[in-house]
Amino acid sequence: MTAPIETPAFAQPANADLGSYVRAWWARTKAGDLGSLPILVGLALIVVVFGALEPVFLTSANFVNLLLQMSGIAILGIGIVFVLLIAEIDLSVAYVSAVGGVVTTLLLRPGDPGWPWWLAIAAGLTVTTFIGFLQGLVITSFGVPSFVVTLAGFLAWSGVVLILTTETSQAGTIILQDDVVLGLSNTYLPDVWGWLLALGVTGGYAAVQLLRQRSRRSLDLDAKPTTVLALQVAGLALVTGFAAFYANLDRGVPVVALVVLVFLVGWTVVASRTRFGRHVYAVGGNPEAARRAGIDVDRLRITVFMISSFMAGVGGVILASRLRSVSTNTGSGNLLLEVIAAAVIGGTSLFGGRGRVISALLGALVIASVSNGMDLLGLPAGVKFVVTGLVLLAAVLVDSISKRGRAA
Numbered sequence: 164m165t166a167p168i169e170t171p172a173f174a175q176p177a178n179a180d181l182g183s184y185v186r187a188w189w190a191r192t193k194a195g196d197l198g199s200l201p202i203l204v205g206l207a208l209i210v211v212v213f214g215a216l217e218p219v220f221l222t223s224a225n226f227v228n229l230l231l232q233m234s235g236i237a238i239l240g241i242g243i244v245f246v247l248l249i250a251e252i253d254l255s256v257a258y259v260s261a262v263g264g265v266v267t268t269l270l271l272r273p274g275d276p277g278w279p280w281w282l283a284i285a286a287g288l289t290v291t292t293f294i295g296f297l298q299g300l301v302i303t304s305f306g307v308p309s310f311v312v313t314l315a316g317f318l319a320w321s322g323v324v325l326i327l328t329t330e331t332s333q334a335g336t337i338i339l340q341d342d343v344v345l346g347l348s349n350t351y352l353p354d355v356w357g358w359l360l361a362l363g364v365t366g367g368y369a370a371v372q373l374l375r376q377r378s379r380r381s382l383d384l385d386a387k388p389t390t391v392l393a394l395q396v397a398g399l400a401l402v403t404g405f406a407a408f409y410a411n412l413d414r415g416v417p418v419v420a421l422v423v424l425v426f427l428v429g430w431t432v433v434a435s436r437t438r439f440g441r442h443v444y445a446v447g448g449n450p451e452a453a454r455r456a457g458i459d460v461d462r463l464r465i466t467v468f469m470i471s472s473f474m475a476g477v478g479g480v481i482l483a484s485r486l487r488s489v490s491t492n493t494g495s496g497n498l499l500l501e502v503i504a505a506a507v508i509g510g511t512s513l514f515g516g517r518g519r520v521i522s523a524l525l526g527a528l529v530i531a532s533v534s535n536g537m538d539l540l541g542l543p544a545g546v547k548f549v550v551t552g553l554v555l556l557a558a559v560l561v562d563s564i565s566k567r568g569r570a571a
Contacts, residue, residue: 184387184388202508206528213540220536224414226410227413230416232535235260235478235485237427237524238478239474245443246309247507247511248444249446252313253471255316255317256475257317259476260479260494263476265479265493271339271344283341284480287479288473291476295468299467304461309468329491336488336489337489339483344483347419347480347481349485349487350417352415360407360416361400361403365404368395368396368399372396427521435519435520439463444516446458447515479494501530504526505526505529508555509523509529513559526558529554
């Protein structure tokens with residue numbers, strides 16, 4: 164597989180100045196490479212509209228609630244991003260997360276069996292990862308479309324959740340009784356730690372970008388001008404610093420935000436800095452070309468579905484922690500819609516081969532903001548579904564239009 168040829172209009176010479184960088188960026192944008200621009204514009208519109216309609220939306224207390232609300236969606240969305248990158252789909256992710264949450268909660272019951280929190284979580288994640296292995300194995304071994312296999316999983320795992328909850332509790336609700344797991348979504352960092360987290364994120368980003376710039380310049384490849392890099396770091400410092408400051412006005416930065424950040428950084432490294440990540444993008448771009456290049460496409464697909472189910476298990480534990488319990492309706496509702504919408508709205512292409520792990524975070528922020536704003540306005544459930552569906556449709560249309568632009 165050869166790299167695409169870059170035309171002069173899109174070329175960015177090594178050690179380019181600010182003007183050359185901006186012109187190259189504008190040329191890519193006009194050609195359909197929109198990056199994170201649509202999501203940033205959408206977030207700005209959401210803040211303006213809901214802030215004007217309901218002032219409570221802009222309060223620090225609601226900001227902390229928003230961080231809690233988006234955490235589970237973001238975690239599940241990270242797994243979905245990997246699935247979409249190889250041009251597949253996972254419709255079972257919501258109920259797989261429910262299985263992970265239910266299994267963990269059952270194992271944490273005092274005295275029956277009363278497992279330690281770390282072992283119970285490990286067991287729950289092992290179960291969900293094995294579910295991903297089974298579904299991926301069926302897809303690759305029998306050539307069944309992932310849509311059909313995971314749709315069957317959607318039904319089967321919802322039944323498993325129903326069986327586990329009703330067989331162990333007549334009321335169908337099992338209370339989570341471990342302080343450590345409960346603390347994931349109900350504990351907040353001290354103010355100083357919130358500031359240190361913001362500083363660490365900004366410093367880490369700056370270090371990575373500087374190293375990348377030095378490496379590319381040493382190879383005489385295109386690199387971001389120092390001015391652009393400084394502006395990006397300053398912008399990130401402003402955003403993270405304001406987030407820490409605003410959260411500290413209320414309860415502080417939730418511990419679960421730190422959990423999301425750890426997984427976000429870890430999977431970003433996997434997707435962008437490892438051979439496995441390069442293979443994921445290659446398979447999503449052209450599976451047959453990837454196979455001819457020596458990539459074990461079937462093994463990679465199975466691994467991706469295992470990643471999706473593993474992250475679903477993590478999300479299930481976080482959602483159980485936030486609700487302090489699991490029940491017969493865990494994983495139901497619009498969770499599946501929100502998770503897939505988060506990945507797509509964040510910029511991951513449904514056609515495979517294009518997207519980033521951070522798409523899950525950006526999309527989750529949009530979905531949670533829209534849902535949060537409509538809840539504050541007291542809109543009925545039907546209107547919420549319509550609005551969320553329209554937001555998803557808009558994201559898909561932007562993806563389709565940008566794809567046509569890049570092809571042209």
